[in-house]
Amino acid sequence: MVRFSNMTRPTVAIVGGGISGLICARRLSQQGVHVTLFEAEPRLGGEIRTTTVAGHLIDMGAEAVHVSAPGMSALITELGLADDLINSNPGTSWLWTKRGLRHLPAGVGPAGPRHLRPVLSSGVMSIAGLLRAGLEPLLPRRTLNGDIGVGQYVGQRFGRQVVERFVDPVLGSLHAGNVNKLSLRAITPELATIADARGSVMMSRRGQKSGPPMSFATWAGGLSILIERLLTGTDVEVKTSTPIDSVRRLPNGRYQLQVTNGLVIEVDAVVLAVPARVAADLLRPLSQNTADILKRVRYASVATIIIAYPRAGVKEVHALGGTGLLVPSARGRLLKAATFLTTKWPHLADPNYFLVRLSSGRADEQEIEKLDDAALVARLHSDLVDATGITAEPVQFYVQRWPAAIPQLEVGHLELVAKVREELDHYSGLMLAGSSYDGLGIAACIRSGERAAVSCLSLMGNLGFNRSLQ
Numbered sequence: 001m002v003r004f005s006n007m008t009r010p011t012v013a014i015v016g017g018g019i020s021g022l023i024c025a026r027r028l029s030q031q032g033v034h035v036t037l038f039e040a041e042p043r044l045g046g047e048i049r050t051t052t053v054a055g056h057l058i059d060m061g062a063e064a065v066h067v068s069a070p071g072m073s074a075l076i077t078e079l080g081l082a083d084d085l086i087n088s089n090p091g092t093s094w095l096w097t098k099r100g101l102r103h104l105p106a107g108v109g110p111a112g113p114r115h116l117r118p119v120l121s122s123g124v125m126s127i128a129g130l131l132r133a134g135l136e137p138l139l140p141r142r143t144l145n146g147d148i149g150v151g152q153y154v155g156q157r158f159g160r161q162v163v164e165r166f167v168d169p170v171l172g173s174l175h176a177g178n179v180n181k182l183s184l185r186a187i188t189p190e191l192a193t194i195a196d197a198r199g200s201v202m203m204s205r206r207g208q209k210s211g212p213p214m215s216f217a218t219w220a221g222g223l224s225i226l227i228e229r230l231l232t233g234t235d236v237e238v239k240t241s242t243p244i245d246s247v248r249r250l251p252n253g254r255y256q257l258q259v260t261n262g263l264v265i266e267v268d269a270v271v272l273a274v275p276a277r278v279a280a281d282l283l284r285p286l287s288q289n290t291a292d293i294l295k296r297v298r299y300a301s302v303a304t305i306i307i308a309y310p311r312a313g314v315k316e317v318h319a320l321g322g323t324g325l326l327v328p329s330a331r332g333r334l335l336k337a338a339t340f341l342t343t344k345w346p347h348l349a350d351p352n353y354f355l356v357r358l359s360s361g362r363a364d365e366q367e368i369e370k371l372d373d374a375a376l377v378a379r380l381h382s383d384l385v386d387a388t389g390i391t392a393e394p395v396q397f398y399v400q401r402w403p404a405a406i407p408q409l410e411v412g413h414l415e416l417v418a419k420v421r422e423e424l425d426h427y428s429g430l431m432l433a434g435s436s437y438d439g440l441g442i443a444a445c446i447r448s449g450e451r452a453a454v455s456c457l458s459l460m461g462n463l464g465f466n467r468s469l470q
Contacts, residue, residue, distance in 0.1 A: 009034050010460045011267040013257050015244050018046025019442060020433040020449035021273030022230040027453035029234035033460065036265065037236055040243035047405060050222030053398045054308040054353045057222045060400035061304065062442055063339065064088065064216040065223065069443035079229040085217045088344050091323035095169060096331060096387045097124055101319055104326065108166050129161030141198035147411045150188050151179035157201050169326035173337045175440060176300035176406040177363045186409040186439065220347050247282050249427060269429035269459055271452045276407065276436035290423040293416060297436055299404040302361030303368050305380055306398045308353040313392030320354065325387060334360050334367060335383035358384065363408050373399040407436040431455050
């Protein structure tokens with residue numbers, strides 16, 4: 001393998017120990033770079049966190065990996081985790097509509113329906129809404145100038161009912177945001193490509209195979225095993241509970257990091273694998289303009305709640321035979337989504353408890369921040385009762401709050417990130433990685449971290465560091 005030789009080993013500091021920072025550290029270390037990783041919290045993993053509820057290890061942030069996402073299967077194999085994968089049980093989610101619970105039709109994703117036939121039989125839309133959606137292939141195809149909200153574009157093509165009853169509960173729940181503000185280009189590039197070609201969404205998809213099914217999986221010990229494995233076989237120096245106070249560029253082109261505990265280190269390059277708001281504070285002394293741009297990225301505060309119900313008390317609840325529940329924002333409920341963990345995951349089957357994961361919180365909402373844990377659980381339990389008819393009371397619960405955790409990739413996001421990276425081109429050796437820039441989800445964060453690693457390696461070559469065969 002071609003690596004940097006020990007005689008000329010470059011140094012990189014990575015600020016942020018979430019999955020983007022960890023994969024970047026792994027890739028750089030594998031190429032012989034000396035990496036020091038700084039994490040402000042006492043633990044690594046960012047929003048991947050596993051805890052114990054009712055005797056089961058359950059993830060409180062990201063819930064699963066999408067195995068068929070680009071590069072994910074290869075990474076899982078590389079880490080030696082392929083044989084222990086646990087696939088989710090087959091099943092469908094419910095939509096909580098004004099007409100009660102309806103199954104989410106097959107082929108409906110964050111960007112709306114791929115086919116209208118399942119929607120016709122779902123009972124989710126009115127006759128008028130169905131007729132409007134069916135006109136999509138006949139509508140004029142306008143040139144898309146710049147960016148636009150996903151909801152706005154889908155509404156123009158299919159009508160507002162498709163947005164309110166499908167796109168909002170699926171995409172809005174996932175991103176904890178307003179689908180009319182979320183960027184078409186950043187969130188649904190497939191639709192942006194169709195729009196740029198002035199095509200019909202339905203006609204563009206006609207004859208296409210749906211592609212591989214969404215294959216979600218985890219491990220018995222939760223997703224934390226990814227965090228534990230990512231640095232195995234590397235010599236990355238990890239410093240947890242170590243916030244960075246400042247990043248300064250030296251006259252020799254290297255970077256100096258001032259650590260809260262007084263430590264000062266000098267490195268050849270820095271990767272900021274932190275939220276945009278944190279990166280803005282660190283970059284402000286270097287570039288006020290870059291910091292101002294990064295501060296435009298907004299965030300949603302969310303909460304994840306695990307409730308254990310007595311198994312005997314819910315065995316007659318028909319809705320729990322589905323894998324979960326999506327709640328349109330128009331319902332006006334605090335509950336955003338629910339996953340019926342005991343139904344969805346074979347390793348979470350339990351003779352005594354039925355486990356449910358509840359999600360709450362959207363951009364521009366502060367209600368969850370005003371409620372203490374007990375009040376939050378009571379409100380969400382009440383919503384779940386109204387949706388499903390559960391009569392049992394919780395016997396255990398766990399609340400995980402994620403303040404300002406979900407970046408809002410809103411209209412113009414790609415242009416914003418491109419502008420920031422263009423500004424950083426003036427500071428060779430300074431890179432960004434993470435969900436604030438390149439998208440939500442484990443797979444997107446991994447790609448972002450690997451992209452930063454590639455940029456670092458390219459820089460090291462340009463700086464004259466030599467490689468040798470080892």
